Amino acid sequence: MERETTSFDPRTWVDPKPVSAPVEDVPEEPAPQGRPLKPLMIAAPVALVLAAGGAYFLWPDSAGDAGSVSAPVSTATASSRAETPVDATSVRIIEVRGVDELGFSLEAMGVPTGDAFALAQEAIAALGTEDQVRIAVELADAGKDKAVRTISAELPNGSSVKLTRQRDGTFKRDTIVATATTRVRSISGTINQNTFYASAVEAGLPDSLTTPFAKAFSFDFDFQREVALGDRFQATWEESVTDSGRNVVPPRLLYVRLETDSGSKAYYAFTPPDETEQRWFDERGQGNERGLMRTPVDGARITSKYGYRTHPISQRQKKHNGVDFAAPTGTPIYASGDSTVAFAGPRGSAGNFIRLDHGEGMQTWYMHLNAFADGLVPGKAVRQGEIIGYVGTTGGSTGPHLHYEIRIEGEPLDPLTFRTSEVEALAGEALTMFTTQRDTTKAAVEKKR
Numbered sequence: 001m002e003r004e005t006t007s008f009d010p011r012t013w014v015d016p017k018p019v020s021a022p023v024e025d026v027p028e029e030p031a032p033q034g035r036p037l038k039p040l041m042i043a044a045p046v047a048l049v050l051a052a053g054g055a056y057f058l059w060p061d062s063a064g065d066a067g068s069v070s071a072p073v074s075t076a077t078a079s080s081r082a083e084t085p086v087d088a089t090s091v092r093i094i095e096v097r098g099v100d101e102l103g104f105s106l107e108a109m110g111v112p113t114g115d116a117f118a119l120a121q122e123a124i125a126a127l128g129t130e131d132q133v134r135i136a137v138e139l140a141d142a143g144k145d146k147a148v149r150t151i152s153a154e155l156p157n158g159s160s161v162k163l164t165r166q167r168d169g170t171f172k173r174d175t176i177v178a179t180a181t182t183r184v185r186s187i188s189g190t191i192n193q194n195t196f197y198a199s200a201v202e203a204g205l206p207d208s209l210t211t212p213f214a215k216a217f218s219f220d221f222d223f224q225r226e227v228a229l230g231d232r233f234q235a236t237w238e239e240s241v242t243d244s245g246r247n248v249v250p251p252r253l254l255y256v257r258l259e260t261d262s263g264s265k266a267y268y269a270f271t272p273p274d275e276t277e278q279r280w281f282d283e284r285g286q287g288n289e290r291g292l293m294r295t296p297v298d299g300a301r302i303t304s305k306y307g308y309r310t311h312p313i314s315q316r317q318k319k320h321n322g323v324d325f326a327a328p329t330g331t332p333i334y335a336s337g338d339s340t341v342a343f344a345g346p347r348g349s350a351g352n353f354i355r356l357d358h359g360e361g362m363q364t365w366y367m368h369l370n371a372f373a374d375g376l377v378p379g380k381a382v383r384q385g386e387i388i389g390y391v392g393t394t395g396g397s398t399g400p401h402l403h404y405e406i407r408i409e410g411e412p413l414d415p416l417t418f419r420t421s422e423v424e425a426l427a428g429e430a431l432t433m434f435t436t437q438r439d440t441t442k443a444a445v446e447k448k449r
């Protein structure tokens with residue numbers, strides 16, 4: 001049966017116009033990708049089920065209650081499959097995340113409460129994702145209640161899944177894998193808004209790449225003081241998208257460049273042999289990583305200054321021992337180097353406070369956090385760049401920011417002038433491989449400019 005391969009493809013879904021009072025607010029399609037929905041029949045999934053015969057039907061037909069039936073559905077079904085009995089079905093399209101949201105949505109559609117949550121649990125388990133998914137639920141009348149026949153969803157990786165309810169209550173799972181095109185894209189822009197994040201998104205950088213971009217420069221620049229309005233940025237990335245414009249795998253940065261008053265830097269992505277994750281190397285194959293990060297917070301979210309701000313503590317004529325990064329509450333904070341957690345908890349005017357031990361008498365301090373990362377307890381080993389907590393304004397603080405200190409043998413150092421110079425350079429075979437890949441990337445960058 002040919003239709004089986006496409007009939008539950010969510011790319012073809014359109015929201016049915018409910019003829020009775022809607023039971024669920026159907027959210028609009030998320031804006032960022034601007035995915036156009038092709039107008040196509042909603043009838044297809046229903047026809048499919050009917051064509052499969054009565055075997056899957058657990059519920060008695062009910063010809064009544066036409067009010068809940070989407071007119072186009074029943075019409076198309078009846079005419080195309082005249083030999084099978086017409087069944088009162090309707091399709092609802094919702095966006096939900098996790099078991100509870102699906103359970104409540106099914107309940108609101110008229111599925112008995114006990115069934116709704118049991119079904120939701122099975123369905124989410126069968127879909128295999130707790131992420132937000134767009135789901136089409138096919139309902140049949142079952143007395144005064146509604147019963148679920150099929151649940152179809154498009155998964156975050158672009159493939160589609162259809163779950164058909166079996167006689168024994170379990171789901172039969174059918175999957176279609178999305179076909180995708182890989183392409184390389186580039187943007188360049190100027191920081192002309194309050195944050196790098198806003199400027200980069202305006203220039204066309206995918207939302208998900210703003211943080212990795214800023215992180216590539218977190219060793220070189222202090223995003224609070226050295227990145228400002230007028231600075232220029234450039235990015236090249238690879239993406240794999242379906243016909244409908246959905247990313248099959250997350251887009252991946254290939255090249256990043258940042259030009260500021262204090263200098264400019266450019267990096268190429270490269271996965272060294274025997275490693276599994278890409279890292280950043282400059283033109284000559286030198287890594288971007290240093291002993292400590294200069295911006296141990298999601299630099300993309302740091303609010304720009306518009307004139308230097310004065311920290312409330314220094315207004316009270318106290319020595320300011322660190323750097324403040326003004327960022328929205330909840331912005332991730334990173335361990336600035338490989339270390340062990342020495343302290344994580346509330347501590348007077350420091351608010352929620354983390355102290356990391358980097359060995360050889362070196363520590364980094366993080367203050368005023370809104371929350372700690374899960375499982376962050378003294379003695380835990382953390383990797384450079386790992387999220388340890390989230391920006392807040394706890395303790396002696398008048399607005400959300402991270403107060404960051406570097407201390408050696410207890411003595412505070414200026415994080416702005418403190419330089420560690422453990423730059424790793426590629427050599428031998430790895431350098432040869434890097435050079436080849438760098439030139440390929442470079443050609444792509446230049447072609448797109």
Ligand SMILES: [Zn+2]
Pocket residue numbers: 311313320322323324402403404
């Ligand atoms: Zn401070």
